[in-house]
Amino acid sequence: MTTTNKKETRKKAAPKKKKADVKKPFKAVPAKIKTKKLIGKKTTVRKPAAISSLKGGKAVKAVLVKKVKKIEEPISTPSSQVKRKNSASTSKAIQAATTKAIQPVKNMALIVPPIPSRLDIVLIKPEPAKAFVPAKEEIIQEERPRHDISYSPKSIEAKWQAKWEADHLYRAVIDNSKTKHYALTMLPYPSGDLHIGHWFSMIPPDARARYMRMKGYNVMFPMGFDAFGLPAENAAIKDGVHPMKRTFQNIDKMRTQMKTMGAMFDWEREMISAAPEYYKWTEWFFIQLFKAGLAYRKMSAVDFCPKDNTTLAREQVIGEDRVCERCGTPVIKKELDQWFFKATRYADELLNFDSIDWPQAVKTLQTNWIDRSEGAEVQFPVVGPYSSLISVFTTRPDTLWGATFMVFSPEHPLVNKITIDENKAAVEEYKTQAARQTEIQRGAVDKEKTGVFTGAYAINPVNQARIPIWIADYVLMSYGTGAIMAVPAHDERDFAFAKKYDLPIVPVIQPEAQGEAEQGEIHAAYAGPGIMVNSGKFNGTKVTTDKGRKNPGIAKVLDWIKVEGIGKETVNYRYRDWLISRQRYWGAPIPMIHCDVHGWNPVPDDQLPLLLPEDVEWLPTGESPLKLHPTWKNTTCPVCGEAAVRETDTMDTFMCSSWYHLRYLSPKYDQGPFNQTDYDYWMPVDTYTGGIEHATMHLLYTRFFHKALRDIGYTEGHEPMMQLRNQGMVLGEDGGKMSKSKGNVIAPDVLVDRYGADSVRAYIMFFARWEMGAPWDSQGIEGSVRWVRRVWMLFTDDSRGEPSSGINAFNSTLAARPYDARNLRRKVHQTLRKVTHDFDNFEFNTIISSLMELMNEMYKAREAGALAGSGSVEWKEALEIYLKMMAPVTPHIAEELWAQMGKPYSIHQQPWPAVDEAAAKEDSIELPVQINGKVRDRITVPAEATEDAIKSAALASEVVQKFLAGRQPKKMIVAQGRLVSIVV
């Protein structure tokens, strides 16, 4: 994840004293506020509890008061930092503080701020800070009535949501006259509660889908639930509620919550992976892959989580400590017979991203995950009583002549056979110890190399040298062939091992600069370029640091070993086949039947879906409840009809999410997973959005799945998703990851209830860069709330158009100033250009900024009086374009104001306005004039001024003349439309 917590970082790096803290004591205000603010600052108590429901039209802010001890210590204030602009107001304030602040108010924590010594000059000398510290948490209630305007988000939002749904406004229907746009956002797991992170991942893509629709695309924007999985089953074990019941309840709740967002989800296309009509086809796909030879069964040591009682895929085991992705328990190894998909068959193709527009970070992660390395597999004959050929993989066949010993992984199957009798005891002991270590961790980087000699020897096939065979735990059974040729002169690990056990080190690559005479004792492994030495006929061959065939030395040796029959050129991957089996109940059953005579066969199509039995018991045994069910596993062989047993494992849930984008195409189709007509129109996915945490899991599996289905004949094209964009993560206000246990979860329902969905949507798009994410800030939302309300005022309250007395007295001065209507048009079209650009590029936060700027300009224009109420064309155009630009972001208020303007329903079916480039163009521009790189003056020139005209205008400037002081400019650079730079 690229999410960074900059706030915290910077605070840690530079813990500066806040200015506000220093000044605060001088601004004494009534205790109510003072208290709240001090508490807020000192203890950073800005919890979700600060948001509460609307009460009688007045917002009630509940502030949770926690420990306030810190405030007791007086702050010594350096007098230099204290500035008093107005001593009268200060003493007035102090008076207020002393007369009012000291009286405790009911339910209120009273804290007298620390008083700096300079206050002695004031008549009243308050007591030293003596805080009333509440023993426990208390709630302070602060009345905050809202400015009374006619904007009522609740009724507007409910009204339009109902109408849109009744009108099927967002239903995606095939329309061959339009270009389709399939916008997909990763589906949530139905944990039961939507949090603000869900909104962060859904609202901006929703706004963009809406924008694409206004641009004229036929947009499909579906939503569903990834409903199988561990948490529901764990909960079932814990408190006995059936996973199905819990899951579908959660889905109902989350769907209701989601609908308050006012998103354009086409709910008629909803899919739920745990519904039989969906997992029927998950099972069916498994069978297709099995029939195509892509599914196989293998006994293998798998990573197993003892707490969740389930096998884990490699990528579900996290970090150095090798802990379970979900619960953090250290994983253990377990030998089980399981189903795999041959994902490695597509390894090379998965490395090719040519046809897709995906973030570089994801491409790099996938590339590193697959980790392809080119090299050779070379056969080394074993000498002695047990004669055999040992295969090793190497990326450096050019160093074969330097292989002075071999090392086997302790688990290598040949170890027992080759070990000579007198070394057996030592080897056995080492193996036992290594096996124990695997479970903890074998891979501490700087761990000292250890190993044991087997007593056996092999022959280096290139020079017939007799070399010893050792075992050591630094060689892994899971990579390559589980055995290596050790070249200590040119490999760091082999070098360390050779040094420790005093094994021969023969250099075979010599740096070109180094003469033969300089050769002495070797102190480190050399991995750089050079020429081959001690390598028979290859002596003198140049070797670079390139990998594979690009390296001339490697290329020559590869050709030669092939001719000699010593080995062959191969490619090795770190990527493993996809382990599908889970010893769990709450997943799609693996639809396979085992018969003693006919082996494994798929459940016949007419018996699909193979349903999960509902009457199961959850016992914390580690066995799948399906295995414990008395009858479910008993069936008959599809081939011979004799008694047979079902597979009791279920599928990894990533199987379900590998094809959900296809089910959205035809969610109710029952003749197949999807309808071909729908596929032809909608696929591939045009824009896919979601978190980057799925880079090496879901996003790799779904690509594999698509390619496998393509080869079987069900899908077309090489990739399922053309454009991918990742959003960052929303952290809690404390900067930590949101979690229930930390109590820092922000619930969107509460926000919507208080501010309305439109304001929350706007803030979600505005508060952080979408691709970065940021810690949540409850206070900042006020800005978006004000924006939405000010827009409402702009459209509904004409009274402020006329210069008036009172509040707007200052307006008369503005009104006196002429306002050129072209300024408004220019700003409107410049904003439109910017907003269009930003929607295209997923830059959501600046969309809101631009709209705020334009609103400010519109207020200015209206208050200048020239346009207000006059119904000028410029003003009307501005209003219309403004609402259209707002519509994707704040769909409800835009629709409401659109209707109030008397425009035809619905604004969401209006075309996106076109930029009038002529109107957007500036007629005169202000250019900064730099002298020796420093801005000294600004000149205003016509937009189309020639370079010469600009130059002379710059030189005509008094300021410039002053700085030139009679000297001649050495050089003058005019950056068109940017600036003038003069070098003296």
Place this chain on the structure above:
RNA sequence: GCCGGAGUGGCGGAAUUGGCAGACGCGCACGACUCAAAAUCGUGUUCCUUCGGGAAUGAGGGUUCGAUUCCCUCCUUCGGCACCA
């Protein structure tokens, strides 16, 4: 150790291609309105300053008339991988 992000005011962030650093917003300060608050509206708000100006985009160097942007070295931080042969 390797790979990939990120580092800009008190805070979130802005700055199409190398061209006015700090848009927009939060917060804060002051003012208007108010009995008073809240709300609303307005003004100001990077730092230093002898008021001329100077410094500043993690640190240091380089290229350039000009660098937040390009290059080199380093630091911090987040994420991924890690005895991968």
